[in-house]
Amino acid sequence: xxxxxxxxxxxxxYPDGRAALKGLDLRIEEGESVAVVGPNGAxxxxxxxxLNGLFPTENGAVKIYGLPAAAENLKExxxxxxxxxxxxxxQLFCVSVFDDVAFGPLNLGLSPEDVRSxxxxxxxxxxxxxxxxxxxxxxxxxxxxxxxxxxxxxxxxDILAFDEPSSNLDPRTxxxxxxTINALKATKxxxxxxxxxxxxxxxxxxxxxxxxxxxEGATEKILxxxxxxxxxxxxxxxxA
Amino acid sequence: xxxxxxxxxxxxxxxxxRIDARVKALCALGIIIAIVTTPVxxxxxxxxxxxxxxxxxxxxxxxxxxxxxxxxxxxxxxxxFAAVAPFVPHYTSEAGRGIGVxxxxxxxxxxxxxxxxxxxxxxxxxxxxxxxxxTPFSELLRALERLRVPRFFLALLSFAYRYLFIFVDEFERMxxxxxxxxxxxxxxxxxxxxxRMVGTMFLRSFERGERVYGAMAARGFDGxxxxxxxxxxxxxxxxxxxxxxxxxAAVRFVL
Amino acid sequence: MxxxxxxxxxxxxxxSAAASIGVVGYALRRAGSVxxxxxxPLLGVVAAFIFAAQMLNFPVVAGTSGHFxxxxxxxxxxxxxxxxxxxxxxxxxxxLMFADGGITALGSNVFNMGIIGALFGYAVFTGxxxxxxxxxxxxxxxxxxxxxxxxVASALSCAVMLGASGTFPIxxxxxxxxxxHALIGIGEAIMTTVAxxxxxxxxxxxIYALHGRGIGAVxxxxxRVASPAWGFVVAxxxxxxxxxxxxxxxxxxxxxxxxKMISVQQQGQVWQYAPIADYEIGLGxxxxxxxxxxxxxxxxxxxxxxxxxxxxxxxxxx
Numbered sequence: 122x123x124x125x126x127x128x129x130x131x132x133x134x135y136p137d138g139r140a141a142l143k144g145l146d147l148r149i150e151e152g153e154s155v156a157v158v159g160p161n162g163a164x165x166x167x168x169x170x171x172l173n174g175l176f177p178t179e180n181g182a183v184k185i186y187g188l189p190a191a192a193e194n195l196k197e198x199x200x201x202x203x204x205x206x207x208x209x210x211x212q213l214f215c216v217s218v219f220d221d222v223a224f225g226p227l228n229l230g231l232s233p234e235d236v237r238s239x240x241x242x243x244x245x246x247x248x249x250x251x252x253x254x255x256x257x258x259x260x261x262x263x264x265x266x267x268x269x270x271x272x273x274x275x276x277x278x279d280i281l282a283f284d285e286p287s288s289n290l291d292p293r294t295x296x297x298x299x300x301t302i303n304a305l306k307a308t309k310x311x312x313x314x315x316x317x318x319x320x321x322x323x324x325x326x327x328x329x330x331x332x333x334x335x336x337e338g339a340t341e342k343i344l345x346x347x348x349x350x351x352x353x354x355x356x357x358x359x360x361a
Numbered sequence: 362x363x364x365x366x367x368x369x370x371x372x373x374x375x376x377x378x379r380i381d382a383r384v385k386a387l388c389a390l391g392i393i394i395a396i397v398t399t400p401v402x403x404x405x406x407x408x409x410x411x412x413x414x415x416x417x418x419x420x421x422x423x424x425x426x427x428x429x430x431x432x433x434x435x436x437x438x439x440x441x442f443a444a445v446a447p448f449v450p451h452y453t454s455e456a457g458r459g460i461g462v463x464x465x466x467x468x469x470x471x472x473x474x475x476x477x478x479x480x481x482x483x484x485x486x487x488x489x490x491x492x493x494x495x496t497p498f499s500e501l502l503r504a505l506e507r508l509r510v511p512r513f514f515l516a517l518l519s520f521a522y523r524y525l526f527i528f529v530d531e532f533e534r535m536x537x538x539x540x541x542x543x544x545x546x547x548x549x550x551x552x553x554x555x556x557r558m559v560g561t562m563f564l565r566s567f568e569r570g571e572r573v574y575g576a577m578a579a580r581g582f583d584g585x586x587x588x589x590x591x592x593x594x595x596x597x598x599x600x601x602x603x604x605x606x607x608x609x610a611a612v613r614f615v616l
Numbered sequence: 617m618x619x620x621x622x623x624x625x626x627x628x629x630x631x632s633a634a635a636s637i638g639v640v641g642y643a644l645r646r647a648g649s650v651x652x653x654x655x656x657p658l659l660g661v662v663a664a665f666i667f668a669a670q671m672l673n674f675p676v677v678a679g680t681s682g683h684f685x686x687x688x689x690x691x692x693x694x695x696x697x698x699x700x701x702x703x704x705x706x707x708x709x710x711x712l713m714f715a716d717g718g719i720t721a722l723g724s725n726v727f728n729m730g731i732i733g734a735l736f737g738y739a740v741f742t743g744x745x746x747x748x749x750x751x752x753x754x755x756x757x758x759x760x761x762x763x764x765x766x767x768v769a770s771a772l773s774c775a776v777m778l779g780a781s782g783t784f785p786i787x788x789x790x791x792x793x794x795x796x797h798a799l800i801g802i803g804e805a806i807m808t809t810v811a812x813x814x815x816x817x818x819x820x821x822x823i824y825a826l827h828g829r830g831i832g833a834v835x836x837x838x839x840r841v842a843s844p845a846w847g848f849v850v851a852x853x854x855x856x857x858x859x860x861x862x863x864x865x866x867x868x869x870x871x872x873x874x875x876k877m878i879s880v881q882q883q884g885q886v887w888q889y890a891p892i893a894d895y896e897i898g899l900g901x902x903x904x905x906x907x908x909x910x911x912x913x914x915x916x917x918x919x920x921x922x923x924x925x926x927x928x929x930x931x932x933x934x
Contacts, residue, residue, distance in 0.1 A: 173578075206572070208572070219590070233589040393718075478783065484621065485715065489712065514640070532672065553806060555807050558672070563689075574657045
């Protein structure tokens with residue numbers, strides 16, 4: 122079993138000088154389903170954006186299936202890693218659902234028939250077949266989230282990374298999304314501060330705080346350790 | 362702004378909706394040009410054009426209410442023109458020979474010009490409404506691409522169309538939040554407030570543009586815009602288009 | 617200011633469409649050659665913002681309200697040719713979505729609001745920046761005047777088109793549109809200045825006018841500095857042109873101008889309007905208007921040519 126994601130000593134500072142990631146180490150094996158939880162401002166989203174080569178990283182700090190995230194590997198990495206952003210409106214930038222879901226396969230150079238079949242296949246996987254002609258701005262937030270996942274699935278990535286998948290979703294939609302994500306066959310990385318969601322969708326959890334991984338282990342174990350959670354801003358204080 | 366604004370009726374099914382978007386676009390352009398180049402004094406061609414457009418609308422199942430509502434956009438220009446045109450002669454031969462009514466001179470040629478210009482303005486609106494109400498926007502963009510409009514520009518139109526609803530909503534929300542907290546104030550202050558909203562919104566648009574680019578790059582964007590949905594031109598569509606063009610030309614040059 | 621179908625004569629529509637296609641085409645080629653793909657969604661989303669911003673209205677006088685246009689703002693923040701693309705996209709969308717502006721008048725509307733509004737507005741801004749102090753106040757002052765000029769010049773250009781088409785008598789169109797938009801221009805100036813000030817305070821790196829590079833461009837930043845002499849010429853021309861054009865009809869009009877026009881006899885001369893299809897420029901025999909108009913159009917053309925040439929030369933050297 123190969124290592125899908127290998128992050129070693131990743132450092133990143135924002136343009137204004139603030140350090141976001143301060144030497145982060147994380148290793149995810151193929152087929153795993155891992156949650157990265159942490160308080161706001163811990164660097165979770167920034168971490169995710171590094172997986173796709175959207176930020177330049179030097180000296181092999183990020184490796185996808187052994188490939189360092191450098192310019193010459195970007196095409197391959199972007200095919201293998203699918204990022205689902207927190208705000209689906211940022212990801213649905215075409216005027217029809219079909220165009221959005223077809224965008225990735227088209228950039229991969231697939232034939233028109235292949236593109237069309239990938240679109241139907243991806244929409245079916247997330248349970249919204251028949252949405253091809255809909256306009257993104259007419260969809261409900263939950264529907265947009267599903268289409269956003271479909272836009273990434275159509276590239277048949279080996280790794281799926283989600284940024285706060287359950288944010289702004291009502292309990293029922295959130296639950297449906299949990300089931301959808303669980304049914305997806307890929308190595309999964311879920312960044313969230315929704316602990317219930319993490320519990321339902323992952324086997325392993327890493328806690329990120331102040332730009333570093335501070336704890337790692339089985340999801341059940343980590344998320345039942347109240348003291349640990351409290352120390353990292355993930356649970357209310359005792360005397361609340 | 363209601364999000365369903367443009368595409369409200371473009372998803373209906375009617376003979377007009379089913380015609381190839383390229384044919385519709387070219388026909389719309391053709392008939393507007395015919396209408397706009399019609400000489401002033403002739404009334405019969407306009408009647409014929411309106412009859413043609415009315416038949417298109419009848420076939421398309423678009424509600425009359427919607428069509429009439431869209432006509433309001435030209436009202437200010439037409440009304441302003443109506444206030445001036447009847448009092449101005451359009452031929453030197455008429456000078457000084459207008460019909461005196463209530464102390465003002467009134468010229469039939471001015472009225473004829475008014476009617477002609479108003480008919481052209483209204484005709485223009487009807488043609489655009491007929492085109493855009495029977496064609497989903499994404500299809501219209503594809504038609505324009507096949508008609509050789511530069512892809513970069515169409516990409517601009519596409520992104521702009523996709524995100525304008527979001528900005529309109531955000532502006533409305535900002536305005537409402539602001540109005541709830543303010544108690545009048547002069548025009549200058551009002552303009553300053555709007556200026557701050559505009560500045561804030563520019564920054565948001567820039568940041569969103571960056572995130573969209575990130576999403577595009579993440580899905581393999583490399584600068585080229587590819588499209589895979591061919592518009593299939595059926596012979597029937599082509600025949601309709603040719604017939605329509607012939608009809609418009611006949612009205613223009615014969616009537 | 618969005619002209620419907622039928623109000624402007626066909627030759628003028630064709631001429632302005634040709635000019636617009638030329639400038640937009642040039643802007644497209646220019647944008648495409650700066651090999652940064654970031655520009656594409658950025659310009660599109662900013663166009664969406666300008667579209668929405670144009671729905672903002674503010675009271676002007678006595679119950680009338682004006683709308684924000686944003687051509688000058690777009691030029692200052694994005695660069696002149698990027699602004700042309702943005703304004704053109706907005707106008708096309710407004711035409712298709714609302715029929716705001718006729719499809720046959722699209723060329724004229726793009727010319728008035730996109731080319732005159734953005735390019736000329738930016739030229740005035742650059743000119744003023746060259747002669748004003750190189751600090752924040754100088755920049756904001758330049759922005760304010762450029763925004764005002766941009767609105768008034770667009771309106772006057774529109775009035776010229778309407779007059780030359782024979783639709784409205786030019787002696788009514790120019791003062792009417794000029795004065796109304798001189799007032800609306802104040803609102804636009806304030807809004808533009810405040811907006812630029814806000815962006816200056818938070819993300820000055822985004823402002824094209826400061827760095828001379830388009831948003832997302834990877835080229836090293838350099839300050840675009842026009843020589844003071846050129847600055848004086850441009851700024852002076854721009855402002856004088858606009859003010860002079862508004863004021864001159866007042867100079868020639870006597871209190872009963874409207875009555876005179878209606879009665880048509882004006883010192884033995886006759887207003888002559890051509891039917892729209894059989895086009896001929898009939899602007900009346902009043903020498904003042906003719907000369908003023910010719911001067912305005914000629915100066916604009918000469919100026920425009922100069923700007924293009926200077927810009928192209930500077931571009932080639934960088």
